[in-house]
Amino acid sequence: MEATRQFLSPTRQAEIRPFETAERPTVGFARDYVDGLTSGFHVHPRAQLLYAVSGVMRVQTRHANFVVPPTTALYLPAHEDHSVTMDGAVAMRELFIDDEAAKRLGADPKVIAVSSLLRELIVAICNEPVEWEKSGRAHHLSELAIDEISKASPLPLALRLPEDLRVRKVVQAILSDPGNQRGLEAWCDVANASSRTLARLFRNETGLTFRQWRQQARLAEALRALMTGATPTKAAAIAGYSSVPAFGAAFREVFGMTPAQAKAHRTED
Structure with missing residues (x-):
């Protein structure tokens, strides 16, 4: 970009x-x-x-x-x-x-x-x-x-942003690097909170678990990548999928179109 x-x-x-x-x-x-x-x-x-x-x-x-x-x-x-x-x-x-x-x-x-x-x-x-x-x-x-x-x-395409500063630090880091593979416990130092507290805060603040919130952020980034020229294989990797068909199924469920259709929209008038 x-x-x-x-x-x-x-x-x-x-x-x-x-x-x-x-x-x-x-x-x-x-x-x-x-x-x-x-x-x-x-x-x-x-x-x-x-x-x-x-x-x-x-x-x-x-x-x-x-x-x-x-x-x-x-x-x-x-x-x-x-x-x-x-x-x-x-x-x-x-x-x-x-x-x-x-x-x-x-x-x-x-x-x-x-x-x-x-x-x-x-x-x-x-x-x-x-x-x-x-x-x-x-x-x-x-x-x-x-x-x-x-x-x-x-x-369900709104990615709620938390008010709690501990969780906000984590989500801002994820949004800047959606492909980051760190699990919930690895973010505890960033949030200055225990994994149990961080998990509870994610649910209370965003309505999603940590994994669900991160996956939605990753799929959004995969969509952006597809519509700016990335291949479905690359987009699947961004979203954390090793299987392109599995990625395609999840992508279609969220966005209502296949990865190939997303790429086609890139050039539509």
Whole structure:
């Protein structure tokens, strides 16, 4: 990946403002970004649906990390502090959703599966002007998109971040090197806690065991690797699998696509 660079400049903020203030239930914002760009933490006054027709976005809130491949989208409520980082080239297609429509979508961030219909609705809304005709085609697109989002089942792709500083030290180290083979007991010195305490803290703070949390982080890293050119064999090794078929089964269960399909998304328009 290229060196990280910030893209949420005052100029871009001014560019986005009409999309945040339009008197429409949804408006679409379409931009393509190069590898390595990051927004830094920021908020929007409207809810968002973050989707990429190609490429992978990593989104971090104050409480969780999310990996967003092209088969999924991330719903963020209004005023949710977050940062977006591009893993590889990303073709982002984003919906800004007003407060009334957002009431139907819930108060918490969530990753949802993007059906073929929802994908086409997002792309179509992004092709409409910001102030689209209220009695025209975009009105029906908007209503159907909100309905599809509201009915989509949340996917377990949020990697919760712990509040406890002892566990946070461990997860930050794992995120910086997901392939690290150290077991729970080997992290006790980093956390300054016993293995029993560390195991309990992982469950309480993240809702997952140490092994489950690490495996989810590894699969997210494997996804990033696939979509930036790695082979399935390399990605399997990153995720800690010696068997490519076993890796493929676990990968599909989490991301809803095979490793080969993930690589194909790298070049889709």
